[in-house]
Amino acid sequence: DGGITQSPKYLFRKEGQNVTLSCEQNLNHDAMYWYRQDPGQGLRLIYYSQIVNDFQKGDIAEGYSVSREKKESFPLTVTSAQKNPTAFYLCASGPFGPGNTIYFGEGSWLTVV
Amino acid sequence: SQQGEEDPQALSIQEGENATMNCSYKTSINNLQWYRQNSGRGLVHLILIRSNEREKHSGRLRVTLDTSKKSSSLLITASRAADTASYFCATRWSDYKLSFGAGTTVTVRA
Numbered sequence: 001d002g003g004i005t006q007s008p009k010y011l012f013r014k015e016g017q018n019v020t021l022s023c024e025q026n027l028n029h030d031a032m033y034w035y036r037q038d039p040g041q042g043l044r045l046i047y048y049s050q051i052v053n054d055f056q057k058g059d060i061a062e063g064y065s066v067s068r069e070k071k072e073s074f075p076l077t078v079t080s081a082q083k084n085p086t087a088f089y090l091c092a093s094g095p096f097g098p099g100n101t102i103y104f105g106e107g108s109w110l111t112v113v
Numbered sequence: 114s115q116q117g118e119e120d121p122q123a124l125s126i127q128e129g130e131n132a133t134m135n136c137s138y139k140t141s142i143n144n145l146q147w148y149r150q151n152s153g154r155g156l157v158h159l160i161l162i163r164s165n166e167r168e169k170h171s172g173r174l175r176v177t178l179d180t181s182k183k184s185s186s187l188l189i190t191a192s193r194a195a196d197t198a199s200y201f202c203a204t205r206w207s208d209y210k211l212s213f214g215a216g217t218t219v220t221v222r223a
Contacts, residue, residue: 004155042216043156048210098205
């Protein structure tokens with residue numbers, strides 16, 4: 001099936017640990033994005049990448065890191081520097097260019113315990 | 114911030130009624146998009162309307178865009194229980210970021 005796959009769906013992290021969320025797409029999209037959503041809130045952009053080996057910070061990049069070594073993959077690492085990491089994380093991808101739609105994965109729930 | 118802001122925050126309607134929600138934004142945009150999110154799920158794209166368009170339809174959905182007022186509306190006609198969800202507008206301008214508002218939560222009562 002074509003689409004965007006995020007894993008794991010649910011993840012628990014102890015304070016002080018780094019955790020990596022996976023995002024894979026087989027839609028041949030150039031651009032990929034990570035958003036964070038807190039309960040009852042909208043989406044805030046963490047990082048985005050328009051092309052392999054290049055990425056830019058979004059509005060709330062502090063405490064997060066990404067890589068884009070392959071076109072189809074855009075993993076997000078939530079580091080111990082992120083003070084309030086409990087949230088719903090959404091990965092998205094889309095064709096290159098601002099005139100296009102972006103498509104979302106099913107999200108990953110991260111809880112710090 | 115370039116974020117769209119939806120209004121109202123929450124809407125409760127009877128099945129079969131129409132639901133209207135609005136989105137306002139602050140600066141010139143390339144396009145405006147509407148998404149739906151069911152609880153705990155990812156977002157599903159509904160409609161994209163470009164800055165030079167005034168109205169678009171898709172099934173029971175009708176979107177309008179007024180760039181002079183920097184606002185958009187989403188109308189869902191003949192609502193169904195399955196339309197219960199949160200609806201987000203997202204604006205896109207010259208770069209590649211898509212900025213989202215806080216959403217309108219729609220509840221359709223049987």
